[in-house]
Structures are given as C-alpha cells and as structure tokens.
Amino acid sequence: DGDAPLPLGPQHPYTRHLSPSARDLIMRLMERNPKDRLSAFEMLHHPWVTGEAASTNVIVGSDKRLNKFKKFKTKLQTQFFADAVGWADEAIVGETRRRTNLIERSFKAFDDGEFFMKKLIPLNRGVLASEVLVDHDDDSDTDNDGDAKLNYTEYSNLLAENMKQKYFPRGHIVYRQGTEGNHMYFINSGTVQVITEDGVTNDRHQGDFFGEGAMLHPLKIRSCTIKCKTPVHVIEINRDYFEKYLASSSGLVLSLREKDKIRRRNRAKALLKLQNGMKSETFKRGETLYKEGDPGDSLFIVEDGVVDISTQGHQVIKATEGNFCGEHSLLTGRKRNTTATCISDECVALRMLGRDFRQLMDAAPHVKESLTDMMNRRDFKKAVVLRLGHEFPYDDPRKAFNAVDINKRGFLKHEDIAHIMRSMDEDYTDQEVDMMMHTLDLSRDGKVLYDEFVKV
Template sequence: MGAGASADTAKFRETLNQNFLQGKPLDASDITTLEDALNEIRKLRTFASKALNSTHSNEAIARGAGSMIKGKKNGRAAVVAKQNFDSSIPYEKKSFPKSADAKKLILAAITPNILFKACSGDEFGDIVDAFEMVEVKDGAYVINQGEQGEHFYVVEDGSLDIFVKMGGSDAKVGVPLVKGAAFGELALMYNTPRAATIKASMDCKLWAIDRNTFRSIVTHYKYARMKMYMGFLKKVQIGGKTLGDVLSATDLDHMALALDSDSFKAGDVIIREGEKGDNFYIIEDGEVDVQKDGKSVTNLTTGQFFGEKALLSEDVRQATCIAKGALKVLCMAREDFVLMLGDMQDLLDGKSSKDEVLPGQEVQGSKKVQFSMSDLEVGRTLGIGAFGRVKLVKVKTDPESPTFALKCQSKRAIVENGLQDHVMNEKNIMAELDHPFILKYFCSMKDDRYIYFVLELLLGGELFTFLRNETQFSETWSRFYSASVLMAFCQIHGRKIAYRDLKPENLVMDADGFLKIVDFGLAKVVSGKTWTLCGTPDYLAPEIILNEGHDLAVDYWALGVLIYEMTAGMPPFYADDPMEVYEKILSGHVSIPSHFSKSLSDITKKLLKTYQSKRLGNTKGGTGAVMKHKWYAGFDWDALLNRKIDVPIKPRVNGNDDASNFDHYADDDGEVEVCNEWDPDLTA
C-alpha cells in the first residue's frame, strides 16, 4: 500500500473512532475488515472515475486487466507468456487478404501503441498482413470480463459498447468503440483475465491478431536483426585483429545491443578529416563516399565500417565520410564500449582480467537430506499456490529435528497446463544453488497425486508484509536488504541463472531476520538471449515488454525497482492499469523522490537504464560493480555473509513451529485427481 493509501486508512480509523464510535476502541479484526472495505471502495471509485473520463480511460478499460490480476494473498502475481522460439525453424509468414485501406487502418491503429514501439518497417508489414477478419453480429460478445484472452482487435466497421461489472450488474462505461479503435492489446503480452466486456451494438467487422502470431513475428525480426549486427561486428578490424577474434559471443551480443541507430540524407557529412571524434560507425543500409584531401578514394556499403580507431582512443579522423544517398548507420561511442567491456587496447593485448570471484559466489556446502512422506508429520498450511499449497512439516521420529516447508504440487494440474518441464527446471535450479541468502532445497518426493519439494522453513515472514506495515524503509534498511539480494546474485548469476521475479513478496526472512530469495519458478539458465515474457508487471524490464530478448540484465533492472520501492514506499512506475505501467517503464524517465540521497538517486538511475547493455550490473564488473557503487560505501559485506551484522527488523518467532507470521488458510485441499501418466525422475 502506498503512502496515499496509508494516509487514507489512518484518517478512516480516526474518523470511525472519534465521530462514529465516540472513542470506543476497535479491535484488530474490526479494523482489518474496515480497511479492506475502504480499499475496495477506493479501487471501485478509481476504476469508475477512469471508466467515465475521456477516450484515454475508455481505451484503458477496453484493453487492460490491471485489477483483475490475482496472485497470492496480499501480493502481486507474476505473469508468464511462454515463447518456444527456435532459430533453426524457418519463419513462416502469415497473411490474410485485405484492401489497401484496411492495411492503412490497422497500421494507424497499432503505430502509436507502446507494444509496437520497437518495430521496423518490415515488421509492421508482416504484423498488418497477419491480422484476420472477424465478423461480429449485433448483440454478440467479443470479450467477456474475467475470461482469458489472446486476441487484439482493430475496428473496421460498426460499433461496440464497453461494460464493467459494478455491484453485481453490468454497467455501460466510456464511449463506443468505432472505426479505427483498438482494444485488447494486453492479451498480446500474456494470458490474463479481461477487465471488461465488449459487446457489438450493430453488425461489426473487426481485424484480429493472436498473441502467438504477434510474438513470433516480433521475435523473428529481433533475432534476425541481432544476428545481422553481430555479423557486422565480427568483421570490424582494429589493430590487426577483428572483434570476432577479440570478443566472446556474449560480449559481441552486449555490444550489438548497445549500438545506436542514426540516419543521414544525401550529402550529409558524417565525419570530417582532421577533426577529433570518439564514435565508430557501421553501415546498416546505404553507401558512404570516403574522401581524402577533397578527393574520393573509395565507397563503403552495407556491413562495412569506418571510424573504428575511436574505440582505442580519441581519434583524429583520417578521411571525410559523406552519405551518397539515404543512409542508415549503427554507431557506438568509446565511452559506452569501455563501460561495457573495458579498454580496447587491453582486449587486443589479451590483458583483460578474469571475472572477479565475489563473496558468497561459491557453494556453501550445506548438508542435503532425503525423506519419504512416511517420515514427516504434516502441519498447517502456510500458503496456497497455482498447483497446490505449502505446509509446515516435521520429522516424526526426531523431536529435536528442525521443521521444514513442504511444497505440494498437483501432478494433474501441472500436466493439464503443460508445465512438467517448468517444474523440473525449478527443482534442478534449487538443487544447484546453496547460499546463506537463498532458500535451501533439501529433496523431492512424489506419489500418484503430488510432486513434493522439501524446503527450508522461513518463519520470519515476507519482506512485503513488513514494507506494507512500515509504508517505506530508511536508506539504511533498504541498503541492508538489497545487499542481501546482491550477495545471492553473486551465486545465481555466477551460474548464468536469470532469476526473473525479484520483488518484496519473494524475499522472506528467517527467524533471525536475515533475508532469503524464494520461489525459483521463473528462474532459467540463460545462454545468450531468452524470449519468454515473465515477471511481475511493476518489475518488468523494457526488453521483456518489447520482446527484444533478455538475459541476466533483467535482474538488475528489478533490483533498481526494489530499492526504489523499499525507500519510496511504492514502485517507480506505478499505475492502476498495466499498460500505463508499461508506458512509464518504456518512457526512459524515472522520477526520483526528494528524500533520496544523491548516491541513492545515482544507483537507482544506473540500474533503471532502458538500454540493457548500459545497465549497471550488466556492464564490466557485473554484480561486483553494483556492490562497489558509492551507495554501498562502507558496507560490511563479510559481516553480512557471516551473519554478524545487526538486522533492521527482528521478527517475532516463538519456536521452530511458530507460523504466526503467515496468513491463515483452510487446510482442506479437496480431492486431488490421481495422475499416473507423469512419473518424473527425481533422482537426477
């Protein structure tokens, strides 16, 4: 809850006590009930206000699913859109017949949309071609509120009304959707319940595209573009060597991502003989006339380069380069190259230092154990997830044994959702990691209904709960908790694992108040780029939203969001509508609160860099570069690693079976169906 909501709640309490109850105190359950009611009223009031206010609000209702996203109790849910991109499979273009006017209509509707922000001309052409005609009769429903959706629509002819459930009935809101209007674009990102009902008020003609088609087109073009850029870079020669000889595939990938694009018209001078410069160029499309002493000496064309010595030092240009016609170039400044990869001369000389071994990066070597279900006494439910629940368990035969958390996942639910590999991936990643600030995995079990994970029991509670109660943390507190995350990243990223769901809800305290990262359901070993859209909307990095391919850099973006949210009391790109959140994320602007110190402002801006190749943590030095930032100056990393540092919050925990810091859930899971067709090998 943000500061504004907290102030409303405080005022609500005071009014009830002083005016309505004449000083009679409320008990805790009464206050919780009334606060929940106030929050629901506030949400409804905000939503209704948007619904009745202007075209922008009308579009927000039609397109989004903001308040419909449900997760675990009192927390924000992650979203996932699985993308099985395989570069070895030929791209198959989809095309449905349409008139030139229809193509113009669709293009005009999608061009301003943020999801299409990074699309090129050819991309737009394929996307427009892939829209399919849908004819809807008067009175028919195109979208039903609460149902899952995967299509985005553009209206060619007719009119549709928007309805939102309010007080148990459907209320018409906003203005009708008519020719040129578009709705439902959130479905192009991930599967989520529709936030409104769309009903035709006359016969309509719509153009529709589904999520898989859209993401396949975008992924194909992004991958092809990156492959082309890397091919260009490999051939660039400096000091008698090519970049392909000097840089690793990962370094070339980072460099390709950092290339800026620029355009020139015929006759434009790009560099001038005798002038100093610190940029080098690759021709993406067009021709360049190279002149010395005013005379043409050669022509350069697509894929060729010039000004490459600028990567070594400030270069005195040896020739003048002039665009012969319309010209597109890729360029990079020496400063950006050094930030990412270090000094070019050192790279040419083979002097680049090996990656620094960071504190806590090596395996800690905790003892693994193996149980069978008959060994365990099952206690109360601690939490409920998509496929089951987590329960407190202890060893029957050993009263002195520590308690554990037992994650019980329905095999039938996993199979029906096609997530067998997903669950096994989570198990394998947890088994590989062993760190003081990562939830410990002990073993797995199975029967004909469930897959079980035996995990460390963290009794201190979620950081999310404490942050909600405190409204915001001091910089000292935020530094402590973010430092714990960074220490965990030393090992996670050292194994090339992208965590991909950092947020306060996934940071849980042990009984002593030390923080641990939990829930590795979205984690993945990343080699190069991966294309799955996943994470929590407030924490999604720009490259995930735009489907540009992502790697470990998304975790440093999320770290920036986490630090900001802890210290400000709300995330940096907050909005009620997810598409508004994404618009803010892609804007490249973050508003820094006035109470942030100068060093906190600096690290926040460097972690929230839109371009992933320039983002702190993804630059030279990796996690270590973040740990060495001046905001952490004087922080005792060794004391934290060895748990010899004072914690900001000491949870109240009375014994190893005290689950008072968890919400209460009913223990009855109902009858779970037997599933014998999936019998995974848990010994690997």
C-alpha cells in the first residue's frame, strides 16, 4: 500500500506519539549499514538522550495553568537537587548505591508518598500528565476531575529539561584547577578522582557530587582537577539553574556552603599528613599530649586511638584517627586553651613542629584559611562549654544555642558572638570576632539562625 505511513514517520500508529528527536534516534540506531549506525558513545550524546531536544507538545490551558506547571517543575527540580545534595552525606551501603541511579532513587522516594498525586485534565484530551498541572489544594478548578500519578518517564523528562545528562570516558578531564567553573555535577554512575596541585587526591563515587566550590566562589575558580577513573555518567547543572534552585531554598545554601567548607578542611588535613619530618609519639591512657595554659608550638595529628579535648575539665570534642589538635596556639600565638588527653588504651599521634607548620601556612594560604575555620568552630564550642559549665551538648544543640542567645532573639548577632568569646578570652580582638562571625554565618546575612548553628 503506497499510502501507508512509514514505520518511523509522524503518522505511524507505533511512533506518532514520539518526538522528532526520538524518532531520529531510533532510525539512526536501526541503520542497516554498520558504518553509518550510531555507536553507543554517539547514542549517549544524542540530543534526545542528553535532554537537549525541546518538547513540541502544546501545553493546553490558561496562563494561570501554565504558571502553575512552571512552578511545579521548578519545585520538582529543586527537590531533586536538595535530595541529591543530602544523599551525598548518607552512609549508604555500597552495593545499594551502585545499583540505583539518582533519578530513579528520587522518583521512588516521591512515588512512595503522595507528592505526585495531582488533579489533571481528563487524559482523553490527548495531553501528558506532566503537561497540565493544577494545584491539588485549589478546588476551584472544576474541569480537573481525575487523579493521576506522574510516571517515571515524565518525571525524568521534567528533570532533563534543565539537568543535562553527560557521559565521559575513562581518563577524561572534566575540568582543571584554576579554570572558571559554571557547572556542578552529580555522579549517576562511575568514579572520578579529585586532584589538587599540592598533591592531595581522593575519589568520589556514584551518588556524590562535585563542582559546587566554583559555583559558590566569588571568582568562580575551580579548586581542583577532576579526572574520570572509570566511564562516568553525570547530571550537569549550569550556573543559572544552580542559583535558581538555591534561591528557592535557604537550607540548600547552608548545606552546600557547609559541604564545601568540610571538603576544604579535609583537603587541609590530608595535606598536613603529607608533610615530611613529623615524629610519631605514643601515649598511654590518661597521659596528656599538652595541657591548658602551657605554651605550645606543635600540632598533633591522631593516627590511632581517641584523644579527649577539654577545657577546665569539660569535654569539648573527641579527636579520632585523622583529626588534629593543638592548632589554636600555632595559629594565634597564645597559650594552649585546652587539655588533650588520651582516653583509649593507647594513642599514637604525629607531632608537627611550629616552624614546619608556619612554612606550610606561608606556602598554602588556603590551608591556613581552612584550619582557621576549624579552630574558630572549636573555640566557639569551648566558649559554650565554659558558659554552660559542662561538656558540649551535642544531643541538644538548642541548649547550646540558647546559651549564646541571651537576649532571646532567636538568632545570634555580632554582639552575641563577641560577648561569649570575650567571656572565654578577654583579649579576643574585633578582627577575631569578625572571623568567627564569618565562620558561623553561612547565609552571609549578618546573623546566625539556629539552622546555621546546628550545621556548624
């Protein structure tokens, strides 16, 4: 029949519901000539797979309906972004993490609840569930008389509009340290290696993310090089949408800034451990590495055991393997403001002399910045401990917050920080108060809310 529609044509019953881009992909995959047929790598970079092909479906309804749809889409994408950031911190069993990609995990998390339940124009009008959204709280839309669920394909397509799928081969350099960065990446599968010019390396795996540092940096500078250790599938988010998602959620801003600080501190710790000339020392239970009030010109990096860091007999923190202590005296030139005691059967620590520490700080200012941030957090906890008269209440952070918020404002101001720090050390300078405020004020709005306090 010469009038019959072609199998991959726009009128064929098997393919007419597909977009031109999807039909093009199928046609090129079914090419008879192997030389002209798409390779697997070419398929992964086809516009339909990467989400670059714009949908040609017409969104029906009023401007109000379209506006609701856009808000829904942004809310959906922001929620996925927030979840993906949060999941990177979870202790997920390795095999489970490797089996489930981020989009699938996100969809299942939503689908188990009622987030996707929404009122729709009856499906016989020929539109997809995702193309018409009416807020389920708005009962004034009487022409929406059916409930439906957003399916996985629609969900994935909604995310793909602003979150591009990228595939990199093994050995590929995603970006280099020192370059300008305008994208952030979530790892859907594979492993990348983080490489810094000072010799620190570590791996990031499926479920983690990278590239957020340059997105938060005022100069947009990459702080490391990213190299693919395996073939890698990532979800790429550009700066415009990154900022849009952050603007929709203050909690996201706090989480990402704190995550970036943690990673910088971990790099600083790793760089400290790479230094030569450190001497290993062993301490028995009850022995002190140093005492409060003593002059100090050395830093200790715990290799084994548990070290109790206390002030006036009250515990502030415990330093375990990989953590350090004694930084306060080296960074400020003041006497020790804590006592470090071995509280396990045996503790092994590397001692770094002050002169070596100062040489490293001069050569790597970013390390000094990260260690100063760590010192500020610890000093703040010390001040809280002294005000409370007992160990830091990690299981009740609200109690610690209230101890600082003596004016009961519900947030901490510069004057509150100055007051508690000078109650611990009357010589605490205005500059040091400013630096402490910079450490605590993750939102950069001149005050420290409880949510920020908890993250710090």
